[in-house]
Amino acid sequence: MKHFLHYALCLPLLGAALSAQAVTVTSCDRQLTIAQPPQRAVSQDINLTGMLLALGLKSRMVGYSGISAWKTPNPELMAQLADLPELAARHPSLENLLNAEADFFFAGWNYGMRVGGEVTPASLARFGIPVYELSESCAHVMPRRVASLEDVYNDLHNLGHIFAVEPRAKALVQGMQQRVAAVRARLADSGPAPRVFLYDSGEESPFTAGRLAMPQALIEAAGGRNVMDELAASWVRVGWEAVINSDPEVILIVDYGERSAAQKRDFLLQHPALQGLTAIREQRFVVLPYLAVTPSLDNAVAIETLAAALHPQAFAR
Numbered sequence: 337m338k339h340f341l342h343y344a345l346c347l348p349l350l351g352a353a354l355s356a357q358a359v360t361v362t363s364c365d366r367q368l369t370i371a372q373p374p375q376r377a378v379s380q381d382i383n384l385t386g387m388l389l390a391l392g393l394k395s396r397m398v399g400y401s402g403i404s405a406w407k408t409p410n411p412e413l414m415a416q417l418a419d420l421p422e423l424a425a426r427h428p429s430l431e432n433l434l435n436a437e438a439d440f441f442f443a444g445w446n447y448g449m450r451v452g453g454e455v456t457p458a459s460l461a462r463f464g465i466p467v468y469e470l471s472e473s474c475a476h477v478m479p480r481r482v483a484s485l486e487d488v489y490n491d492l493h494n495l496g497h498i499f500a501v502e503p504r505a506k507a508l509v510q511g512m513q514q515r516v517a518a519v520r521a522r523l524a525d526s527g528p529a530p531r532v533f534l535y536d537s538g539e540e541s542p543f544t545a546g547r548l549a550m551p552q553a554l555i556e557a558a559g560g561r562n563v564m565d566e567l568a569a570s571w572v573r574v575g576w577e578a579v580i581n582s583d584p585e586v587i588l589i590v591d592y593g594e595r596s597a598a599q600k601r602d603f604l605l606q607h608p609a610l611q612g613l614t615a616i617r618e619q620r621f622v623v624l625p626y627l628a629v630t631p632s633l634d635n636a637v638a639i640e641t642l643a644a645a646l647h648p649q650a651f652a653r
Contacts, residue, residue: 361494363467364474366457370466373500374440378423378433380448382407383632384470388442389416390633391495391504398436401428402448408592410627430454434463442495444470445477446571447630468498472631475548475570483552483570485516488631508633515636516557519643523559526647532560533584533615534629535600536571537593542579546572550631551588558642559650560586576609586646587615592626620645 357372376398379385385400397420403409405425423432427448433441433455441460443449447470449456457467471487474480489509496505534551536543545551546567555562563582564574587604591597601621610616622645628638644651 357500359497361468361497363457363494364469364471365478366469368466368468370440370498373498374466376436376438377440377442377499378428378436378438380428380441380443381630382410382413382627383630383634384442384444384447385417386410386413386627386632386634387492387495389413390508391492391499391501393499393501394420396499398438399423401432402426406593407626410625413627427453428455430459430463433460433465438465440498441465441467442470443467444473445475447473451477468494470631472548472550472570480548482547482565483550485512485553485557485635487550487553488512488633488635491631512633512636516639519557519639522650523643523647526559526650529556529559529561530585530646531563531582531614532586532588532642532646533563533579533582534588534590535604536590537595537600538573539603541573541575543571543573544579545629546570550635551629554629554635554638554642555588557639558646560642560646576607580609580613583613584615585618586620586622588629588642589621589623590626590629591623597623622646 358369360367360369362368373396375396377388377393377396378398379388379400381402385403388394388397394416399421400417401422401424404422423436445451457469460467471491472483489512492505492509496502532555534545536545544564545562546569547562547565548568548570552562552565563584567574589597589600604610605616605619615621622642624638624641628634
């Protein structure tokens with residue numbers, strides 16, 4: 337912990353460091369003030385890291401974490417990260433961030449931080465490291481309504497303010513909004529919303545997305561209905577009985593982890609209790625990578641892909 341003393345000595349100076357460059361944004365249930373644009377940022381997970389890269393902030397990063405041990409790398413994104421160190425393969429420790437002399441951490445709850453864990457906004461504040469929390473993840477620490485694409489837009493705009501790259505953030509948001517609007521225009525007369533079940537993983541019980549997780553917004557924007565939308569939860573484990581009772585017409589498989597999408601599909605097709613499901617009988621599956629179904633710039637691609645699968649007639653013309 338060689339940098340503990342360094343950060344402790346800097347704490348009294350933080351108030352004096354505030355200047356005209358200081359910005360304040362809302363992060364979950366906190367007001368977060370950043371004295372000046374960060375120069376030694378660290379990001380957690382492949383989706384949050386992608387946001388910083390898209391904002392043109394690589395030169396202001398000292399590393400990233402949470403990708404190599406369990407996330408399927410995006411080749412283009414990993415090429416951009418080639419000369420940046422991964423501080424931790426899963427969850428960074430306090431020591432990881434202090435040794436990197438980080439001056440900003442972009443993470444989320446269950447995206448590198450855990451309630452009561454070693455790395456939290458409160459624990460890092462002691463060492464002068466501000467934390468911006470992924471908006472979707474705030475459902476783990478405060479009451480929230482349904483997940484929305486506005487969560488992603490909000491994060492991009494806030495990061496734009498924090499790093500003083502507002503025009504870049506605005507352009508990224510507008511680009512996403514235009515693509516989503518184009519999908520909605522195609523779906524104007526698409527008919528009923530097919531029932532969709534998201535399958536992340538799990539054999540004894542499936543891990544899926546309730547209405548507080550980003551897939552809720554993606555499925556809705558693509559003209560579908562999340563069969564788990566009655567669950568006031570984010571990413572959550574349910575019983576197979578709940579899946580059977582909902583009779584999904586389409587199953588969305590998240591492609592990442594030790595088991596391939598094909599292996600997950602074969603497991604579902606062979607599960608004895610699922611043989612009566614419409615999606616299984618008709619073998620209607622959609623596969624999307626982890627990066628596309630978690631809050632990221634790839635959410636627009638996810639909506640386009642899912643909408644074309646749910647409403648092929650709307651995209652045939």
